[in-house]
Structure formats: C-alpha cells, structure tokens
Amino acid sequence: MATYYAPNGLHNEFWTMSAFGGQYEDHGKAYILLLLSDSNLPTGSFVASAGLESYVTHGFFSSTQSPPRDKMDATIDFLQDSLRSYAHSALPFVTDAHMSARKLLSTHEDMSGSSGVIDLDDLYESMTLNHVSRRASKSQGVALLTLYSKGFSRPSTRRQRHLRHEAVDSELLQEDRAGAFVDELKLLIRQDKTHGHLPVCWGVLTACLGLSLERSQFLHLFLHARSLLSASVRLNTIGPYAAQQLLLHAVKPLVEFESRRCQHLHTELGGDNSGDRVDEVTHGPAVTWPLGEILAARHDLQHSRIFNS
Amino acid sequence: MEAGSGRIVLRKHGTEAAFSELSYVYPLKLLSPRLSPENASAVYVVSYGGGLVGGDRIQLSVVVDEGAALVILTQGSTKVFKNRSGGRLSSRSQGTPADAITTQVLDVSIARGGAVFLLPDPVTCFRSAAYNQIQVFRLHSSASLVLLDWVTSGRKSIGEDWAFSRYYSKNEVWVENRQLAKDIMLLEEQQPLPSLPPRTLAESLAPYSCYATLIMCGPLVQNTLSSLSADFGRLTVFKQASPHELLWSFSAIGDGAGCVVRVAGTETELVRNWLGEKLVALEGIMGPDLYRRAFG
Numbered sequence: 001m002a003t004y005y006a007p008n009g010l011h012n013e014f015w016t017m018s019a020f021g022g023q024y025e026d027h028g029k030a031y032i033l034l035l036l037s038d039s040n041l042p043t044g045s046f047v048a049s050a051g052l053e054s055y056v057t058h059g060f061f062s063s064t065q066s067p068p069r070d071k072m073d074a075t076i077d078f079l080q081d082s083l084r085s086y087a088h089s090a091l092p093f094v095t096d097a098h099m100s101a102r103k104l105l106s107t108h109e110d111m112s113g114s115s116g117v118i119d120l121d122d123l124y125e126s127m128t129l130n131h132v133s134r135r136a137s138k139s140q141g142v143a144l145l146t147l148y149s150k151g152f153s154r155p156s157t158r159r160q161r162h163l164r165h166e167a168v169d170s171e172l173l174q175e176d177r178a179g180a181f182v183d184e185l186k187l188l189i190r191q192d193k194t195h196g197h198l199p200v201c202w203g204v205l206t207a208c209l210g211l212s213l214e215r216s217q218f219l220h221l222f223l224h225a226r227s228l229l230s231a232s233v234r235l236n237t238i239g240p241y242a243a244q245q246l247l248l249h250a251v252k253p254l255v256e257f258e259s260r261r262c263q264h265l266h267t268e269l270g271g272d273n274s275g276d277r278v279d280e281v282t283h284g285p286a287v288t289w290p291l292g293e294i295l296a297a298r299h300d301l302q303h304s305r306i307f308n309s
Numbered sequence: 310m311e312a313g314s315g316r317i318v319l320r321k322h323g324t325e326a327a328f329s330e331l332s333y334v335y336p337l338k339l340l341s342p343r344l345s346p347e348n349a350s351a352v353y354v355v356s357y358g359g360g361l362v363g364g365d366r367i368q369l370s371v372v373v374d375e376g377a378a379l380v381i382l383t384q385g386s387t388k389v390f391k392n393r394s395g396g397r398l399s400s401r402s403q404g405t406p407a408d409a410i411t412t413q414v415l416d417v418s419i420a421r422g423g424a425v426f427l428l429p430d431p432v433t434c435f436r437s438a439a440y441n442q443i444q445v446f447r448l449h450s451s452a453s454l455v456l457l458d459w460v461t462s463g464r465k466s467i468g469e470d471w472a473f474s475r476y477y478s479k480n481e482v483w484v485e486n487r488q489l490a491k492d493i494m495l496l497e498e499q500q501p502l503p504s505l506p507p508r509t510l511a512e513s514l515a516p517y518s519c520y521a522t523l524i525m526c527g528p529l530v531q532n533t534l535s536s537l538s539a540d541f542g543r544l545t546v547f548k549q550a551s552p553h554e555l556l557w558s559f560s561a562i563g564d565g566a567g568c569v570v571r572v573a574g575t576e577t578e579l580v581r582n583w584l585g586e587k588l589v590a591l592e593g594i595m596g597p598d599l600y601r602r603a604f605g
Binding site: 057058073076077088129130250254257286293294295298302303 | 441443477479488489490491492493494495496497499500502503504505508512513514517520522541544545546547548549550551552553556557558559560561562569571572573
C-alpha cells in the first residue's frame with residue numbers, strides 16, 4: 001500500500017516488479033499482472049480494432065501515394081493519435097473508478113455505495129458520442145466483470161469451502177466484498193440500470209484485485225496499444241514480428257509518456273482526495289483526435305470488415 | 310455587468326416574440342437584425358475589431374421562454390488572436406495561467422416548446438492562440454436545439470495549418486436533469502517523444518482543415534434527424550486509395566432523442582455547403598432569410 005500514491009518511479013515500479021525482482025507481497029501482484037496481460041484473456045478485445053480497420057479502409061494507410069507510405073510508419077501514426085486520445089478521454093475514468101471502488105472496498109458500509117461507480121459509468125456514456133466506440137466499450141467492460149467473477153474468484157470446491165470456514169482473515173473478507181460488489185454491478189447492467197463501460201469496469205476490476213492505481217493506469221493503456229497491434233496483424237497491415245518490434249520500441253515510450261501525462265486527470269466526479277473540485281478545462285477528460293471519432297463511427301459502413309469496432 | 314458579458318431574454322407575447330432583454334458590455338456586442346415575419350428571432354454575436362484578443366473573456370447568457378425560437382449567428386468566423394503574453398505560452402499549456410486564455414462562455418436555457426439554433430461561423434485560431442469555449446444548454450423535455458461548433462486550421466492564406474497552441478471546446482446538453490451529451494474536444498500540439506517519429510497536430514488532422522460537431526435534439530429537428538440517419542445508413546465504404554475530401558458521421562444519442570454529427574472537410578466551404586444541404590429542413594423552421602444567412 002505504501003506505493004499507492006508514489007509520486008514518481010511509476011514505471012520502474014511496474015517493470016521491476018513484473019520481472020519478479022522483488023520479494024514481499026509483490027510476488028502476488030506480479031502474478032496478477034501476468035494473468036491480466038495474457039493475450040488469451042477472454043475480454044473480447046480481439047474483435048475490437050478501435051477504429052484502425054476503418055482508418056485503413058478510408059485510405060489513410062494508402063500505399064498508392066508517391067512515395068508509397070510505409071506501413072510501419074502509418075501504424076505508428078495511428079497508434080500515437082489513437083492512444084493519445086484514448087488516454088486523455090478514458091484514463092480519468094479508470095482513475096476515478098479505481099479510487100471509488102477502492103474506497104468502497106475498504107469501508108465496512110453496505111454495498112449500496114456503488115452509486116459513485118454508476119455515476120462515472122453514466123458520465124462516460126454521455127461523453128462517448130459515437131455509437132461504435134460506445135458499443136465496443138460496453139461489451140468489453142461487461143466481459144471484464146464476468147472475467148472477475150468467473151475467472152478470478154476462488155474456486156468453490158468442498159475443501160476450499162472448509163478452509164474458508166476456518167480462516168476468516170481480512171484478505172478473504174476483502175475478496176467477499178469485491179465479489180459482492182462486482183455481482184451487484186453485473187446485475188445493474190443486466191437490468192439496464194447502468195452501462196458497464198470498459199474504463200470504469202477496468203478501474204473496478206483492478207481495484208478488486210488489489211492493483212495499485214499506477215499499475216492499473218499503465219496496464220490499461222498498454223493493453224489498448226497491444227490490442228491495436230494485434231488488430232493490425234489480423235488486418236495484415238504489419239507482420240507479427242513487426243508488431244512485436246513496435247510493442248517494445250514504439251509502444252513502450254508512448255504508453256509511459258501518456259500514462260504519466262494523464263495519470264493526474266480526473267472526471268468532474270472524481271478528485272485528488274483534497275476535496276477540491278477538479279478544473280475540468282485543464283485536468284478533465286477530452287477527446288484529442290476528432291478524425292478518429294469520425295472514422296470509428298463510420299466502422300459499420302465498411303463493405304467488408306472483420307472487426308466489430 | 311462585467312466586461313465581455315451579455316444577456317439575451319426572448320419571450321413570446323401571443324404570436325409575437327420579443328427581446329425583453331438584450332444587454333452587452335464591451336468587447337461583446339449583440340445585434341438583432343430586422344427580419345420579415347416568416348423568420349424566427351435572431352441575434353448576431355459580434356466582437357469589436359472582428360476578433361478576440363488573448364485574455365478576452367466573453368460570457369453570454371441566453372434565456373428562451375415558452376414557445377419562442379432564437380437563431381444565434383456571427384458575422385464571419387470568430388478570430389482568436391495570439392495571446393498577448395506570447396512568451397508564456399510554451400508547448401505545455403497546462404502551465405498557462407487560466408486568465409491569459411481567451412475564453413467564451415455561453416449559457417443557454419430553453420423553456421417548454423422553445424428552440425435555439427446556434428449556427429455561428431467557425432472559430433479560427435491564429436498561430437499560437439489559446440482558446441477555451443464552454444457552452445452549457447439546459448432544455449425542457451419539449452424544447453429543441455441545433456448546436457453547431459466548428460473550428461478551422463487557421464489562416465490558410467498565410468500558411469497556417471493547425472498552428473494555434475490550444476483549442477478547448479466543451480458542450481454540455483441537459484434535458485431536464487439528464488445529461489444528453491457532454492462533448493469535449495481538445496486540440497493542441499503534442500510533445501514529441503525522443504524515440505518516436507514526430508507527429509504534429511496538423512499531421513494528425515490531415516488532410517482536413519475544418520472540423521465540425523453538430524448536436525441536435527428535440528421535436529423540431531426530428532425530421533432532420535431521421536433523414537440524416539437514413540442518409541448515413543445508406544453509405545457503403547469500399548477500400549479507398551486515398552481519403553475523401555469530406556467525411557462525416559452520425560451517431561444517435563439518448564435512445565434516439567438526439568444525435569451527434571461530425572464533419573471534416575479539406576475546405577471550410579465544403580463543410581458549410583454540406584451542412585446547408587443536410588439541414589435544409591430547418592429553412593421552414595428558422596425562416597428563409599436566416600437559413601441563407603447561416604449557410605449561404
């Protein structure tokens with residue numbers, strides 16, 4: 001918990017611990033990170049290209065220009081524009097959802113306190129003004145909650161139930177609370193009372209798993225970028241080795257920079273715990289790439305397509 | 310009243326709508342043109358000298374009463390000049406003192422059956438200019454709104470191409486207590502990263518030099534909304550060799566109560582003509598003169 005608000009060293013912390021260099025409880029957190037960054041995780045991200053497919057179809061990757069545009073360059077350009085806008089518009093929601101869920105899990109009040117998370121979810125809905133991104137965000141968000149309740153909860157074998165009965169430690173209690181919280185959110189989504197948007201659900205999931213805010217923010221942007229690169233491999237714009245190259249040499253500095261630049265942004269509902277209202281004009285969410293919005297919203301118009309967004 | 314502030318109150322008495330208040334303080338100026346009776350009421354929002362200088366703050370509040378319809382226009386694009394304190398505006402705009410940034414604040418409330426058509430010319434930010442625009446619309450559930458918010462890449466004639474330092478635009482639309490849309494766009498030059506090829510704002514937005522956002526809702530625009538939706542649904546995109554000169558998108562919001570349309574064009578006039586064509590059904594609501602003034 002000591003590193004929760006570490007003012008700097010975020011990236012060192014992230015990398016050293018994921019390399020298993022550490023000792024203490026970080027082993028457990030590193031293990032969670034490995035699980036979350038597994039590309040086979042059933043989150044539905046493999047059907048999302050976040051506008052890349054539409055970008056390619058609309059001629060922005062064009063190789064008919066003279067001189068022909070290098071596909072690696074075009075991919076890096078899209079990555080930069082897309083990730084920057086996504087970081088600026090979605091990361092504040094990850095941050096505030098994480099803080100809100102964390103607060104909820106650490107108190108002993110009943111779970112009706114999920115309203116903070118629901119308000120964030122509503123706000124994300126009214127700020128995500130293109131139907132394709134909204135649709136993709138909802139399906140991935142709901143998948144994350146399902147992943148938590150089905151994939152990260154303790155298996156309830158008879159022996160486990162017995163053990164559980166014996167040892168009522170605080171970690172187990174925390175897990176129970178997290179499980180109940182996620183179940184309540186899923187119920188509200190099923191009843192159409194909230195949306196289940198990806199950044200909000202990601203914040204909730206990572207808070208429930210006990211990941212620090214910085215790791216949650218960093219990993220979210222990393223996964224967004226990696227999913228874009230997987231999409232470009234499937235679209236055959238770049239090969240798998242090139243994607244790996246970009247992941248290491250282009251995505252790393254980009255994700256590091258953007259997570260640092262956007263880590264202190266909040267929504268109008270959040271705050272930095274000082275009780276002051278956030279100045280939305282300087283520290284609030286914003287879309288920074290209007291072209292990306294138009295292209296994403298035109299996704300369904302493509303005559304042939306392999307992705308859902 | 311503070312410098313740059315203004316207030317418009319439009320009320321309907323019988324069949325006649327009249328301004329019960331139309332007040333403004335330098336550098337803001339409000340003009341109400343005389344129009345033939347088939348037109349709605351209109352106000353031009355004008356700034357002295359035809360533009361806003363660094364640090365100017367315009368704060369306009371608009372109240373449209375039951376059943377009244379108001380068209381808000383400008384005379385030519387809103388030009389935002391470079392900040393007075395040029396040196397202070399480095400690439401890190403978060404360090405810019407808030408009072409140095411040219412700001413326009415618009416607060417609109419529309420009562421039962423009322424309507425507002427905000428159809429300004431685009432904002433043009435000159436090199437190194439910084440601009441904030443904050444617009445909040447509060448509507449009765451039976452009120453209608455057409456909100457056009459657009460920006461150009463600068464003075465093309467002297468080679469400006471997205472060369473301003475910061476453009477921030479926020480539009481909040483509330484219908485009763487529900488937030489229908491909150492649109493926030495921030496355009497600013499990105500800091501280059503050492504290990505990546507540099508990517509300028511102009512490159513990110515190329516080949517377009519004008520971006521428009523149109524938010525509409527309410528009973529008076531239902532026809533326009535459904536025809537736009539149908540037009541959009543009919544489009545099919547085959548793999549293109551190069552980008553089109555105009556690109557647009559349509560998304561329904563609030564379970565179909567409204568929509569967000571975004572348009573990008575290589576020329577401002579392309580976007581203006583497109584808007585005029587797609588919004589032609591508004592002619593019957595605003596009146597022919599006002600329609601022509603807005604899109605002509």
